[in-house]
Amino acid sequence: xxAGLTFTETLxxxxxFGEHDPQRGALRGTQEGNKIFCHLEVxxxxxxxxxxxxxPDNALSGWVYSSALGKRLPVARGNLRFFVxxxxxxxxxxxxxxxxxxxxxxxxxxxLTVVGVKTIGGSHLGRLWKDxxxxxxxxxxxxxxxxxxxxxxxxxxxxxGLETLAAGVISVRPLAFLRQLTTLRAADPRSVVRFxxxxxxxxxxxxxxxxxxxxxxx
Numbered sequence: 001x002x003a004g005l006t007f008t009e010t011l012x013x014x015x016x017f018g019e020h021d022p023q024r025g026a027l028r029g030t031q032e033g034n035k036i037f038c039h040l041e042v043x044x045x046x047x048x049x050x051x052x053x054x055x056p057d058n059a060l061s062g063w064v065y066s067s068a069l070g071k072r073l074p075v076a077r078g079n080l081r082f083f084v085x086x087x088x089x090x091x092x093x094x095x096x097x098x099x100x101x102x103x104x105x106x107x108x109x110x111x112l113t114v115v116g117v118k119t120i121g122g123s124h125l126g127r128l129w130k131d132x133x134x135x136x137x138x139x140x141x142x143x144x145x146x147x148x149x150x151x152x153x154x155x156x157x158x159x160x161g162l163e164t165l166a167a168g169v170i171s172v173r174p175l176a177f178l179r180q181l182t183t184l185r186a187a188d189p190r191s192v193v194r195f196x197x198x199x200x201x202x203x204x205x206x207x208x209x210x211x212x213x214x215x216x217x218x
Contacts, residue, residue, distance in 0.1 A: 005186035015168025022136035025167035051083040077103040095122035101149040111143035121206025133172040
């Protein structure tokens with residue numbers, strides 16, 4: 001029997017329509033006062049395989065609210081993939097991504113697809129907190145869930161007909177992270193301990209690889 005668990009993640013930040021770059025979208029969204037909130041429940045179906053290739057889909061549910069979208073939109077379909085390996089085509093640096101994919105419907109019933117990415121590793125350990133709690137997001141027109149779920153940053157630009165509506169950045173605040181830890185639930189409490197141990201091992205390992213690459217370059 002697969003050992004599974006659930007936890008809730010709450011993120012907030014800013015985005016702006018008409019932007020393609022998340023950092024610029026977050027800056028402009030802050031100036032415009034365009035906030036975005038995500039309340040997501042993650043269902044890890046198999047603790048032992050949650051970070052191993054091939055990357056399994058872990059279900060997401062919950063809601064997304066943005067002042068620009070006008071109302072709280074339920075997640076019609078969602079998944080999260082942990083530690084997807086990604087190699088930069090320009091620098092050759094290897095990082096690992098936590099990739100969120102959400103399908104929403106606006107108040108008129110039009111489909112929207114949200115892709116969010118946390119990039120882990122490829123830098124110094126001092127960036128761990130920021131990297132592990134910051135999600136760059138793109139909002140795409142239409143139901144493109146099947147086209148973009150699990151597609152890495154290096155390849156998403158090759159997806160045909162992908163129309164970006166907005167971009168921005170959301171993050172887990174320190175207090176929200178502490179609350180998140182209290183939401184970990186599993187039928188077998190040992191699964192919670194196992195998940196935490198495997199996650200931290202994989203997380204720290206990504207930065208250890210980056211540190212070794214830095215030493216090798218000197």
